[in-house]
Amino acid sequence: xxxLAFLMLAGGACLLLATGNFHLSFNTGSDPGPNxxxxxxxxxxxVRDVLAVVDAATTADAARDTQALQGLIGRAHSAxxxxxxxLLERQLxxxxxxxxxDVSRIRGEVRDVDVTTxxxxxxxxxxxxxxxxxxELFRSFAAExxxxxxxAAVSHMQAASDVLNRWYANQLDSCTSTATPADxxxxxxxxxx
Numbered sequence: 364x365x366x367l368a369f370l371m372l373a374g375g376a377c378l379l380l381a382t383g384n385f386h387l388s389f390n391t392g393s394d395p396g397p398n399x400x401x402x403x404x405x406x407x408x409x410v411r412d413v414l415a416v417v418d419a420a421t422t423a424d425a426a427r428d429t430q431a432l433q434g435l436i437g438r439a440h441s442a443x444x445x446x447x448x449x450l451l452e453r454q455l456x457x458x459x460x461x462x463x464x465d466v467s468r469i470r471g472e473v474r475d476v477d478v479t480t481x482x483x484x485x486x487x488x489x490x491x492x493x494x495x496x497x498x499e500l501f502r503s504f505a506a507e508x509x510x511x512x513x514x515a516a517v518s519h520m521q522a523a524s525d526v527l528n529r530w531y532a533n534q535l536d537s538c539t540s541t542a543t544p545a546d547x548x549x550x551x552x553x554x555x556x
Contacts, residue, residue: 409546412476412483413539414553419473420490428462436517448513459505463498470494482546485538493531500527 406414435454439447473490476483500523507516539547 406549407543407546409480409482409539409542410549410553412478412480413486413542413550415476415478416473416483416486416490417554419476420469420494422469424465425469428458428465431458432462439513444514448508448511451508451513451516452511455505455508459501462501466494466498466501470498482539482542485541486535489531489534489538493527493534496527496530500524 435451435458439450441447442450470491473487473494476487478484478487500520503523504516504520507513507519539550542550
């Protein structure tokens with residue numbers, strides 16, 4: 364489902380503890396990702412606007428950063444409580460710098476999406492807000508890790524990420540609520556595959 368992939372990338376900051384593996388997703392790049400949805404000239408303006416915002420926030424660099432962070436947390440988990448915490452403390456700062464730069468860039472790219480409809484404008488604003496919240500969430504995570512609270516940071520990140528993803532899913536629904544039923548159906552079809 365493209366909307367799930369979008370929420371994992373654009374919604375970023377999704378931390379799941381599933382079968383002992385950590386999965387954390389941050390939207391942070393500038394190239395179209397494998398799950399990007401393209402607006403076409405045959406779609407109405409609302410559909411084009413919303414999908415253009417989604418495209419701007421769904422990137423290949425996000426997948427790269429997600430994999431790097433998942434890999435780091437996975438290696439830390441495998442190293443055990445003490446060794447894993449040390450590993451996170453040592454390796455997270457470089458990754459944090461890259462993610463910070465990428466999130467700032469993607470926020471600018473989303474802000475620059477040319478939209479002409481109210482729904483497009485609202486979705487763009489909410490996506491920029493998501494990226495702002497995501498950045499703050501990751502900063503809190505990195506600060507906790509730096510303060511020698513790596514495993515508490517992972518738990519806090521999971522809870523906050525779940526809340527953030529639910530918030531954004533509701534925001535997408537809300538920003539398209541003024542669209543016609545046909546446009547909402549077209550957006551849903553494009554996002555859900």
